[in-house]
Amino acid sequence: MTDAQWALVGPLLPPPGNATDKGGRPExxxxxxxxxxxxxxxxxxIAWRQMPSDFPPAxxxxxxxxxxxxxxxWxxxxxxxxxxxxxxxxxxxxxxxxxxxxxxxxxADTVPAASAGYDAGKKTRGRKRHIAVDTLGLLLAVVVTAADIQDRDGAHRLLTALxxxxxxxARVWADGGYTGRLVAWAGQVLALTVEIVKRTDKTAGFGLLPRRWVVERTFGWIVKHRRCVRDYETLPEHHEAMIYIAMIMTMSxxxxxNTDQ
Structure with a gap:
């Protein structure tokens, strides 16, 4: 981190244990x-135990x-x-x-089989991250599930958290994979209007779809951090934390x- 980043992020960290009335050793x-x-x-x-020696013990x-x-x-x-x-x-x-x-x-092999699954559509075994972002592409909510969970099923948890x-x-945009009962459920239970943005058959090759490209760009920001390219975390909540860390680094x-370092 630069000095400017530390000045921004440092005060937001939780207080040390010995700074509360619960006691604890100094850090x-x-x-x-x-x-x-x-x-x-x-x-x-990198793996935790491969951390450079000039850092504290892994x-x-x-x-x-x-x-x-x-x-x-986080x-x-x-x-x-x-x-x-x-x-x-x-x-x-x-x-x-x-x-x-x-x-x-x-x-990775560090992901327990109990919390992983096989995505038949992507032919990939692992986990699936469901995210909600604002119109700037900033993360609002994230839920990590096994890869065999359908997008619509994972969206129930995601929209509930959102x-x-x-x-x-009041309004949520999504792709065609969320079409179906989710739209009605979101409106009736959560008072959310889910609007499906579909790709037209007339479009040939690559094209930016309205609204949908925003969340795809956010995935691009996340996978710039190699720890998020694959899932190495034993617990799903640890993978969610890694996504938050990736976005903390991006936003800081x-x-x-353009700040003096």
């Missing part, structure tokens, strides 16, 4: 170095990562940065529309662009 390693180690792992796609970094997953710290840091990006773009913090899609990623976090969202760079 041995600087937080900036710990966060740099996590960012290095996410960007480079298992120490992993324990902090896991603790922050359990407390929801999502809180991400959401704070997303609000700042929206404000800089002249948008209100709470979005009124979203775009959803799903992406299947191959699972509604729980954002009461202001955007917010500190």
């Amino acid at each position: 041995k390693h600087p937080r900036r170095l710990v966060l740099d180690a996590m960012f290095c792992l996410a960007r480079g796609g 298992m120490t970094v992993y324990d902090i990562f896991r603790r922050w997953v359990k407390t929801g710290a 999502q809180r840091v991400h959401d704070a940065l997303r609000d700042r990006v929206r404000a800089r773009a002249g948008r209100r913090p709470l979005p009124t529309a979203a775009v959803i899609d799903a992406q299947t990623v191959r699972g 509604r729980a976090r954002f009461s202001t969202v 760079r955007r917010l500190t662009r």
Whole structure:
């Protein structure tokens, strides 16, 4: 991280254990170095035990990562940065529309069979990440499931999470894979209007589809971080955290662009 990125992200991290009334030992390693180690792992796609020796011990970094997953710290840091990006773009913090899609990623041998599945359409064994983004492509919600879960079934969990976090969202755009009972269910249960954006038969070759290209670009941002190209995480919630970290890195760079380092 640059100095500007650390000044932005550092204050958003959870307080040390010994800074609360619950006690706890002082942290041995600087937080900036710990966060740099996590960012290095996410960007480079390395294993925890292959972390360079100039970082704190790998298992120490992993324990902090896991603790922050359990407390929801990654999502809180991400959401704070997303609000700042929206404000800089002249948008209100709470979005009124979203775009959803799903992406299947191959699972490594570290992914337990109990939480993985086979996507017959993509001929891939692993997990599937379902995401909802705003019209700027910023992440609003993410749910990781086994790859054999249909997009429509995963969207039930995704839209439920989206509604729980954002009461202001009224319209959701999706591709043809979400056609069916999901549209009626979302309207009746969640008060969400799901609009299907279909590809026309007259279109030949590659073409940007209205609204849908936004979420595809977000997937592109995510897979720039090699840890997210495949799923290496034992727990689905750890993979969700890696997606949040990828977006934290993306947004912190955007917010500190053209800032003195």
